[in-house]
Amino acid sequence: MNESIAAAPSGWDAVIVAIYIPALVILGAWASQRTERAEDYFLASRATRWSAIGLTLLASNMSSTALIGLAGAAYASGISVYDYEWSATLVLVFFCIFLMPALLRSRAYTMPEFLERRYDASVRLYVAALTLFLNIALDAAAALYCGSLVIKVLFPGTPIWAVTAALAGAAGLYTVAGGLRSVIYTEAVQGLVLLLGATIIAVAAFARVGGWHSVMRSVPPQALSLIRPIGDPSVPWPGLLFGIPVLGFYYWCNNQFIVQRVLSARSLEHGRAGALFAGLLKLPVLFLMVLPGTCALLLFPQLPRADLVYPTLIFTLLPPGLLGIVAATFAAATMVSVASTLSSSSTLITMDIVRRISPDLSDRRAIRVARICTGILLLMAILWAPQLEHFRSLWQYLQATLAYAVPPVVALSLVGLFWQGANARGARVMLVVGTGCGLGLFLANVVCHWVHIHFLYAAPLLLVVDVAILVAASLLSPAPRREIASVMWRPEDFREESAALRGIPPWRNYRIQAAALLLLTVAVVVAFR
DSSP states (O other): OGGGOSSOOOHHHHHHHHHHHHHHHHHHHHTTOSOOSHHHHHHGGGOBOHHHHHHHHHHHHSSHHHHHHHHHHHHHHOGGGGHHHHHHHHHHHHIIIIIHHHHHHHTOSSHHHHHHHHSOHHHHHHHHHHHHHHIIIIIIHHHHHHHHHHHHHHSTTOOHHHHHHHHHHHHHHHHHHHHHHHHHHHHHHHHHHHHHHHHHHHHHHHHHHTOHHHHHHHSOGGGGOSSBOTTOSSOBHHIIIIIHHHHHHHHHHTOHHHHHHHHTBSSHHHHHHHHHHHHHHHTTHIIIIIHHHHHHHHHOTTOSOGGGHHHHHHHHHOOTTHHHHHHHHHHHHHHHHHHHHHHHHHHIIIIIIIHHHOTTOOHHHHHHHHHHHHHHHHHHHHHHGGGGGGSSOHHHHHHHHHHHHSHHHHHHHHHHHHOTTOOHHHHHHHHHHHHHHHHHHHIIIIISOSSOOOHHHHHHHHHHHHHHHHHHHHHTSOOOOSOOGGGSOOHHHHHHHHHHHTTSOGGGOHHHHHHHHHHHHHHHHHHTO
16 A cells, blocks of 8 residues: 555654544543443433434444545546435435334334334344344444554554554443443544545645546546446446435434434434434535545546545645644544444344343443443454455445345335334244345355346345235234334324424424425535436
8 A cells, every 4th residue: 555655644643643542532431421321321311412413423424434435436436426425315314204203202222122112022133133243344344444544554564453453442442431422422523523634635635636627627427427327337327216225224224333323312303403414414425525536536547446545645635734634533433433333233232132131131230241242342343354455345345245134124124114014923034035035146146146236236126025025924924913003103193293393493393404405415416417
């Protein structure tokens, strides 16, 4: 990597990183006070405000993985990678309207616990195990790997395992101590700093290539289009229409890594406002994190790996001082992402597995178990992270893995939310057969190359199969005998809510906020269609 970096960092840059990271750890440790109850440790006392929810959702999502992945994908195949970002606003609006009321009404600690109330304990264990695997193998490991790319340049000669261990250890310190409360404090700060750092890089990149109009004139039109033809290898338009929503629905509405922030909301109003705020913050990502990768096409046309784009921009374009600030932001983004993953994963193990085995587990012992789990998960992520350099594209690795793994969970959540006939026996049959179908297609398509199906086609295809199995198996089984209406979307609640919204100012009406967000999203997509 060092060969692609034109300017060596100064000692001041290393000093800035060495100050910022401990400061973030200290902030997290300070926030770890008042974590005696399980609700304090795992859900920040269910007292998080909308602004913090929005910033933490952004910081969790825009980790060093996303910074490297988005810029690298834009460099390799054009800005169509932004389709994953703007489509998140549509999913978050859906989340606010249909799923969030039932989710917060349930007072669940985890998404698997919520699904248990809709189906049964076997569903809870399956979803918890799958989420744990994805959180460690994808989220935490990828964040550590990406962060190490930058830090290795500041401290050359340091082995990648040592860099990942240092970053993970720093994140683990305050996560073990304070749980979600510490994570939210550090994420909220990092969300603001992240936007600042990305802005610095974007301004520097556009300035070096001669400005906006130079990029628009010099880059091929197809690389600046969000709507790609059906034969496009990255994001063909049917994949945008049917595949990305499947991945997005799992990520934003089912992944404990994200949902835990909403579960900590002090009220439904704060949860909705926070999710919509996060959707709004996703729109500038095109200009701050994707298009700088396009600028790199003009600045560094011969990079050996697309994943080197963002580190190269940082260490080539920025002067000493600013370089240290952005590198510190990058390192902190890694820590924040890892801390988020550890918090959600330890919550899953403690609340969905250990407390089922030991129902009388006290809050104090539950917190102790979570801290031990955090340390074990941290070690697993450190061991796996260095292996990611063997994959051709980090972004493809992340999205393609999700495409084969998550359709059964999406089917459970969507069908169970709207159709009362879905039952536990149907869910169990679907999980067994659907998981087998996903594994079989993965082996045939990715490992053996017997078929050639784009992963954005594989995801909706598997979802259709899973929904069909769930519906058919449920129809052949007895209807649910317990009360499940409280964990479903209810039209009568929507009507009551409509009446209540007439009595509040328009600027507080989440439906008006959602409509405005959708209009802004449409404007961005049309401008780059």
